[in-house]
Amino acid sequence: MKDTPAEELATHILSEAIRRAGIPGESVDDVIFAESLYGGGDLARYAAAAMGLTQVPGQAVNRHCAGGLTAVGNAAGSIRSGMDRVVVAGGVHSFSTGPALTWRVPGTDETQRRIPPTFPYTAEATDDTSVSVGWNLAVKYGLTREQMDAWAVRSHERAIAAIDAGVFDDEITPLKVTRPDGSVVEFAIDEHPRRDTSLAKAAALKPLHPEIDAFSITAANSSGMNDAAAALTLTSSSYAAEQGLQPLGTIRAWGAIGVDPKYTGDGGIVSIPLVLKRAGISLSDVALWEINEAFASVPVAACQELGIDDGKVNIFGSGCSLGHPIAASGARMLTTLTHGLRRRGGGIGVAAMCAGGGQGGAVVVEV
Template identity: 35%
Template structure:
């Protein structure tokens, strides 16, 4: 572990909006700007003190050039501060944090705002018309499905594997109950073997999350109390057809790099794309299920793709603070067959 580790001095998220819900009128960069402004306010930092901004976003079709730059400028950060977008499907928000930490470690930056944003409601339908349609029909593609939820290798849905103030999450649907959810039909396999339904899968959502990173010495110089420090992170690859279990190898690798054992971790935030994945991961890692997503996972809260990696980290940071826990792990499965995980410590 570094003698001068990278620490978090602020961690925020928006409320999570349902598809075409309360946040649907706002483009992703406006959601990103909102969390940047709030993170800076909580840390007591001015926009001109930021060195770099890194934000993840998955569905960028129609969003304009470099949405992270749009969010940065929209938050009042000076033009002189670089900002850039990253894309690692569901891992984008956490990967942005890793990249921000690397920038500080190499000396390129001293204070980094990192996180993710997504407006799935704003994702357009698209059609390739550069050469026109010579014969037959052409169909619009839903970019949510094509760019966000369809495996690029096997070509199937991953499930088979204005001033606006919103104070509460819109997910899950109001009035949901076990009896109604039990009657829902499987979404993907309809031959009687399917188990994934709308009730045990994450939804289509809008939202953003951000953290502020700096070295521990920089926080001390500024009189800021760190929420936690980054101990390690890891990324791994697996067969795309079983992408949902990607967190297993990523968590194991991150834990090994941290020099921990799994039973030393107080809380896990593992993105809950589907309930079956959370169960499989808990069993394979032999982790007490009560330690996983104790604050509610993506099925309960929602899954705004590019924001989720940072959202689970924000949840983990505040959960450790509330419960007095010391060590936590955030992890996600990633379309295309990958996993990402980060170990943090208070």
């Protein structure tokens, strides 16, 4: 999808989310899409207008990696407060077509390419996420490269097994993509999971920062940079009953939290107790977990520190295998989590992730 702009992804996923929900477009009160590093537009409003839903506003939210979860939380809050009845929420990200931002260097007439910072950079908390997210967390919790590589390889194995079993078929909406030669193909299967991944191949990769002693973060135990969009249609229980709709699940709680940017990966850990408390549940009540693999160190540390059974975490793969389209990942995780809970007959699930700048977010869903 390298030549498919985010606006097209947003319009496609909004249209499909409304269609699959069986809801008239004119019933939608708002569209909330997360976006990150995409130049300051409003993809949600663009998609609504492109569909002819000119009466439907659109809201862009940015909490970087956790933006999709925040969009769902904002939608749930608006519905629970009685302000809205139907909101489509999710996230859209296109690394391939993201704009290159420039700014004028203060005190000069020179312009430079620049990514606006989310926090004040220091020697230990930099804009290099392999350090501030992956490596610093591994050091803090005493994680070995072998632990992280093993998690990443298993992530690929789980993702490939899920693809082969058709697990994602109900979650994916195929997209027709026009190639440079003018031919049109249907894109319907995630291309990032690797069938040939092995512990030996992972161990052979060089660390991303060989100049740092014992640096253990590699391309293998890091997430991919991907293009994607994901969305969920949320309604009030009264609207669903009036329309004869059968909800797939219920949003029980949501939340976001800040952490020291030096340990940004902690955001995916400390956000979990926050939402468990808000939902009035404990770890033992959770049947399935989605803890984003921005780097494998995040779910490994979360399981180690919180006592989570890793057999219940990312059972169909995550960032290391499926990839991490920043603003879309949270909504993708919630979608996969909801369908996974339905396959097992119901239960409670938690989606959690760290986010750029020393943040984290999580959502509790019940099926």
